[in-house]
Amino acid sequence: MVAVMCSRKGRPRSAEADSAILEATRAALGELGWSKLTMGEVATRAGVAKTTLYRRWPAKSELVVDAVAVLFDELELPDRGSLAADVEGVVIQFAALLERPETKTALMAVVAESTRDEALRARIRTSIVDRQKRLVLLGRERAQTRGELPREPDTAKAARTADLIFDVIAGAVVHRTLVSAEPVDEEWARTFTALLLGGLASVQS
């Protein structure tokens, strides 16, 4: 959402229109895909004038980022008792999210667009990426509390390791799902988690 701060006079923007637009965007994205998704189509579905759309989002890509971002808030990290179980759980969850047609088509297209648009990349980072990275930090914290992982005194090194883990988990799941186009089932999640945690032990030492 665009933070509108210095406008306290006049007619306020309709919050219903906002949610209707984002909802319509997700629906149209799932049915039509990225390339056939047009601003006019979204406006019609939302019951809103096309100009209203352009008053809030300058481009299709930014609209889609906002529309899809909320879906990533569904990702949770329930305590399953062990680090391995936690990782397996989030892998399955993330894969399920990527199976949905809205997200699978949107995520790649938006990242592709962001290679030429620094502002869009920043938006993706704050709206989507950082929300996932939070899970990595939480999972590590829990594992350290359980005594499964040692506490790393070097803050910079700890941050680098967290980034590495994040890239490996998210990257592998995305690649498996969207490029290899093969399912992320229980078995794959278990094997992958074993690989990750086993490797983590050798990096830590």
Added chain:
Amino acid sequence: MVAVMCSRKGRPRSAEADSAILEATRAALGELGWSKLTMGEVATRAGVAKTTLYRRWPAKSELVVDAVAVLFDELELPDRGSLAADVEGVVIQFAALLERPETKTALMAVVAESTRDEALRARIRTSIVDRQKRLVLLGRERAQTRGELPREPDTAKAARTADLIFDVIAGAVVHRTLVSAEPVDEEWARTFTALLLGGLASVQS
């Protein structure tokens, strides 16, 4: 690159036009990005009529796949003496390839498009993905010859492990480069390789 075989009469298609089109596509892709890349622009740059383009490629996405595919042939796996060195080398190489503006924007956009187009996905698989997977198989073969990895008698399990490794390597590098937008330098490659090989040991057992 459509394999036309059953036409032995009449004027043959110009091979120069083919290479000019693919070259023009790569150049335009690097300068304009995916969304602003038009068929007319490519035709103009290649010095070719727009209709000639459509006679060979039905859509922009398929053209781009063919244009970018040859770049992935640059990937090599020189024998660096150890499995770790081989992996580090291919990681650096792959990351360097993804740094090029033609490839970084093309790969994501094409994958995004492929979520709605099964034929395109197949084309990506044969033109790009399988050519990379080949490197994984070669690297494992070498490591087994060196005695660094045990030979897996179970063929199915060996294939699953190879797929897993492939998804982890390619996924992590892509995610690091395009989503996290941070550099894949020597240090990252070294740490990542340690993670991968260390984990591989625990999976094998």
Added chain:
DNA sequence: CCGCTTTCGCTACGACCCGTAGCGTAACTT
């Protein structure tokens, strides 16, 4: 209650790109 400000829906518009059809010409096969 009434002006002020901003947003809303609507229409229209030029610009661009799409993908195709038709034509005459060029190139290669037999």
Added chain:
DNA sequence: AAGTTACGCTACGGGTCGTAGCGAAAGCGG
């Protein structure tokens, strides 16, 4: 030489883009 196919060129209807202008509606200030 005859046949067949690819080529460049032009033109076209259809669609989307992003913007401008309008009058009406909705909240805020007095």
